[in-house]
Every structure is written in structure tokens, then in C-alpha cells.
Amino acid sequence: MLFVGVDIGGTGIQAGVVNEEGKILYRKECATKVEDGFEKVMDDINILVRSLLGENDLDIYEINSIGFGVPSFINKKGLVTAVNLGWYEVEFIESLKNKFPEVKVYAENDATVAAVGEAKFGSMKGKDIAVMYTLGTGVGGGIIINGRAFTGANGMGSEIGHAIIGENYFDCNCGNNGCLETFCSATAIIKYAQKLIEEGRESIILDMAEGDIKTINAKMVFDSYREGDVVALETVNRFKLYLSKAMASMVNTLDPDIISIGGGVSRASDIILEGLDELVRQHILYKKEDFTDIVCATLGADAGIIGAAFLS
Incomplete structure (x- = not known):
């Protein structure tokens, strides 16, 4: 077939x-x-x-x-x-x-x-309740329950990129303030690194961008993180903090078997996954209990x- x-x-x-x-x-x-x-x-x-x-x-x-x-x-x-x-x-x-x-x-x-x-065929195969976060230019996502996509009563469900998780210094494209997308997308990572540099913080990120702050991309930030750059460390740690809060809310609400991270940002999986489960544990209700596996997607594009x- x-x-x-x-x-x-x-x-x-x-x-x-x-x-x-x-x-x-x-x-x-x-x-x-x-x-x-x-x-x-x-x-x-x-x-x-x-x-x-x-x-x-x-x-x-x-x-x-x-x-x-x-x-x-x-x-x-x-x-x-x-x-x-x-x-x-x-x-x-x-x-x-x-x-x-x-x-x-x-x-x-x-x-x-x-x-x-x-x-069906990738990182969440065989799991009854699975959640995927796609971290790219924006943040999207999907919720799978018993093998079927959950989209809600009116087709608007699973818009997890627009879960409001805190106040931010700029508004989301949707018009709200505090959407996950404004904390955990590639765009958000770039904006925050640029903000710190514009405030006078020294960073090798700017060197990678050949002095042009407008050309900074998320890969430069993650590469600088690996070099111990202070701006990159603050930017990535902030990203992981808010991602962990969003995932903890999902665990408290849905208690999924697995959470998978996809999208372009997930190429830095070594950085993203390191210590993420412990960050999530800090924000879940039942801190001593087993909870969801957190992995990166395997099917790519x-x-x-x-x-x-x-x-x-």
C-alpha cells in the first residue's frame, strides 16, 4: 500500500x-x-x-x-x-x-x-501519549494520544508554541506577550543574544558574525556556548529554563510517555538535552516520581x- x-x-x-x-x-x-x-x-x-x-x-x-x-x-x-x-x-x-x-x-x-x-516511525514510536516541540524560526508542536493527533474541539489544539509562560521584553507575532515562541525559538535566541551585546556585553558571537550584529544566528550562539562565551551561556540557559517550564506544565497537565524536540534548534541536541530533565523536575508537581522521557526527534525534515x- x-x-x-x-x-x-x-x-x-x-x-x-x-x-x-x-x-x-x-x-x-x-x-x-x-x-x-x-x-x-x-x-x-x-x-x-x-x-x-x-x-x-x-x-x-x-x-x-x-x-x-x-x-x-x-x-x-x-x-x-x-x-x-x-x-x-x-x-x-x-x-x-x-x-x-x-x-x-x-x-x-x-x-x-x-x-x-x-x-509512527521516529522518536515517539510505540508511545501512547507523546508530545513534540518543533523549535525553529517559531515554535510549533503536536500532541499524539493513542496513535492519533489531538487537535481539540475546534481544530485549534496543540498550539503549544503559544502557551504563555512568562512576561517578555517583546510581543509575539500573535499579539500576546509571553508565548513560549518568544523564549524558545531560534528567533528568540538570536534576539536575546543581540540584546545583551547591544547592552555592551562582550561576546565571541559578534566575532563569528564578523561584527555585524544583524547576521547573528542561533548556530553561532550554540557554537559560542561550547566555547564558554558568557553571553551565549546566559542566552542558552535562559532558553532552557523556559523550555523546562513549558515541558513541566505539559507533564503536570498531560503526563506524556515521551516529549520529543524537533526543528532546526534541535541540531544542538547535545546542549539542549544536557540537564534538561532535571530542570523539568524542578517545576513538576510530583518531584520524586518518574516522568516523561525527553529526546530529540529522529526523522528530521x-x-x-x-x-x-x-x-x-
Whole structure:
């Protein structure tokens, strides 16, 4: 049995044919031409999927289903508002059904989709209650309960990047202050390191950026942390403190079997995981009890395609 997964991003769309074991057999991608509007992007998705199948001598009737990950939530009416795609209450689900009438189609938030992939074939496989944090430019996430994605009564659940965990010195893009995203994303790490340097703190991070504070990235901060740089140490320790508070709240609320960390920031897994479980323990209610395993995701960028393929 074969499935197709499509991961829709702000700059590119990736599609893959996936087998029952979660292996991507064939893949193809195209640019997300946001400037051309919703209908053109949907036409490009149609062409992408059908080209992927045709180039590999597959008929669409050989495909069990096609799943889509989209950087937004999908409401009860199948409408999507995705700011970074320029979509505002577009009829996403209806359009998918029209483009692919031959096969079942499913769609979910892209971070939830990545969690599905990790739960079926990656770091969270075999766990009944699993939570994934995707730490990238922003913070997304997914909650898996008994093998199925939890999205709530209105499709808005699992937006764990917007859990409010404290006051911050800048507001989130969503308009609130104190969202996890403003403490634990790559953007947040960069902003805080820049803030300390602008306040006059010396740091080799600025040397790595060749003196241009605007070009600082999260990798520079983590690399400087390994060198014992004081600004990097403060920045990363602050990041880990707030991440541990968010995870402790999740443990107190949901008591998951496992928490997995994905996204670009997770490439610094050696730094992130070191001592993180003990930080979490400081904030959970039952401090002497066993609690969730904290790991890093294993599927990388493929989680979106694989998870989308297995939506149902």
C-alpha cells in the first residue's frame, strides 16, 4: 500500500510517495509561489503530486490517500488562514477535494503532522501519549494520544508554541506577550543574544558574525556556548529554563510517555538535552516520581512528508 505526503512551506512544497513502513520511495518539490495567490499554489500542488506519480510509473488509483501539512490550523469549515502564505480563510479542504477527486485527502497543521511522523516511525514510536516541540524560526508542536493527533474541539489544539509562560521584553507575532515562541525559538535566541551585546556585553558571537550584529544566528550562539562565551551561556540557559517550564506544565497537565524536540534548534541536541530533565523536575508537581522521557526527534525534515502521508 502506498501513500503520498505533502509538506507545504512558506518557500517550498515537498511531496513524497511513502510505503507502509514509512520509507519515502520517491520525492519531488517545487517553490511556493506565494505572490501568485492561493489558486496558483493549489494548481502547483496538483501538478507536483501528479508529476511525482507519473515520473515513477504510478497511477493515482494505486495511492491509498494523500495527506497535507499546512502552516496553519484548519477550522471546522475546512478554511485556512496562513499569514506567511498570504492565505485568509481560503477553502483549502474543498480545493484539495476538487484537485484530487480520485483519492481520499487529509490535512493538518504542519507541526502536528511532523508529530504524527515521529509517533509512527521516529522518536515517539510505540508511545501512547507523546508530545513534540518543533523549535525553529517559531515554535510549533503536536500532541499524539493513542496513535492519533489531538487537535481539540475546534481544530485549534496543540498550539503549544503559544502557551504563555512568562512576561517578555517583546510581543509575539500573535499579539500576546509571553508565548513560549518568544523564549524558545531560534528567533528568540538570536534576539536575546543581540540584546545583551547591544547592552555592551562582550561576546565571541559578534566575532563569528564578523561584527555585524544583524547576521547573528542561533548556530553561532550554540557554537559560542561550547566555547564558554558568557553571553551565549546566559542566552542558552535562559532558553532552557523556559523550555523546562513549558515541558513541566505539559507533564503536570498531560503526563506524556515521551516529549520529543524537533526543528532546526534541535541540531544542538547535545546542549539542549544536557540537564534538561532535571530542570523539568524542578517545576513538576510530583518531584520524586518518574516522568516523561525527553529526546530529540529522529526523522528530521522527512517528518512532515511521512506524517502527512499517514493522516487519517
